[in-house]
Amino acid sequence: MPTLRYGEHTLNVEDGKTVLETLESAGIDYPNSCRAGTCQSCMMRVVTGDVPDDANRGVNESKRELGYFLACVCRPTTDLEVVGTDASTSTAATVVGLRRCPGDVLEIRLRCARPLDFRGGQFVTLVRSDGLARPYSLANPTGATELELHVRHYPNGAMSNWLAQATPGTELELRGPYGECFYVADDLDRPLLLVGTGTGLAPLYAIVQDALAAGHRGPITLLHGARHSAALYHREELATLAANHPNLEVVASALEVEKGDDVDNTPIDTLALARANTADRSNLRVFLCGDPALIRGLRRRLFLAGVPLRAIAADAFVPAASRNSAQ
Template structure:
């Protein structure tokens, strides 16, 4: 049986075991979100041995040469020693500059990092609590415009990170971990194409940043944003989106609740085969959005999706 070494420990595991599961089952805190190789939250560095990597193309050559691997995509077939992220040693300190409730269940967290962080709209960032709880969250802020890093945290259910987030106040300290690509981005070459932004819940967060990025780059094509919430009072960016729509004639905003979701989906019609769709939210909503768009004729290569998996 292969021997796995990490965090000063060594233990035997079944051949072919998933590396992420093996590490977390042993009590080592390796964050993850998508488990599909897109969020890059589960990076570990292989220092001795090589796992079987199902998605080597997900990382650039430079990172792979340094030994970095996406643990969710790796299986342990031989003895392996890995290093996991140490927030106290490797993390970037950040202080809470703002923490407020923008709806009954959504907490808006704003952080001021100790030094500037270069990122692009739509990326993910791993947040670490002082007690070592780590979760990846999508950035809702816009680089170059916002003087803070902003995150929209779904607090409907209790959880290890959520329970800490509820108690945060200005001046409290967190650590920032790995910045990763994520599936969502805005490409300036899209400027004249119809752009659909489809979100559920706090999936609106990264699309809020990407919408402002598109408008900053003078997107000329029509932009349609749909936000699905369970209740009307959970449309937490209603006022801000209304202000943007009043300033940009090419922006259409639709705020719907669960009762209207299926009727809204059935009414979706493509006006152009050049349409691009960015979709973000719960697995069920992303699947429903994607299925309807494919039925409507959207090519699969023109849909980018980011799925938020729930973790307690």
């Protein structure tokens, strides 16, 4: 009889019983609704062991890669250790470097007390000793040991203003990783379209590096936008990457362009839709990161243009509600 570990519980799974039923017979309540593998209310994540194939049918590719499955249709055949979807891990981290980039962007380098198991494109939450917490995307490809974060520096931003004054040795707590915006090597020939504004570039930079490292052969288009061309950062790094990979195209877009600067002044959503319209839309994989209104609008328009909903990964950077409060 397989065993099921959940928190401090170790339960025997009776023949043919699901994970949800097993938890319930032990008096453990877990959110659920349809009990038929469709509504996804009872989603869980497997930490050790393998769930049967039909336990994650209908769960999108990114979640499946992370081990997510549906407890109501999962009938374990081997021992499993599972956690809820809200389970998070935490580690201590130390600032090891700080660089100011154009566009009021701080590039912050961190080293963790223990290695962080993340996928390029995911984000973490930084927590200061007084509890102030903010989410930031990692710009590193999968497997990096020294983390690179791109932080937009707001003059009155409680966390970013503090981070701007950090020095090597500054200590923080890091929670995560979170998010489903990452590369899945399920088809090396499919076209990829990555669209980001501001520090939305960070996860996209990580995803592009992961795709290239996986040997992705399909065309990759990275669109990076800002209000003003002077705020576009990391342009040299992107140019170098594109020069070394013929299947990668990098386009910078800004509404106001500095004279003589090689930046497209077409709005970034127009560029994105145009690229999608000339690609094989049914096979296109899209990543959207940055300004929430732009990201949500673009997701809807790309979907209506024929891109399958689950092929669009979106990470809207919603600003903190108390951004201007002095902490």
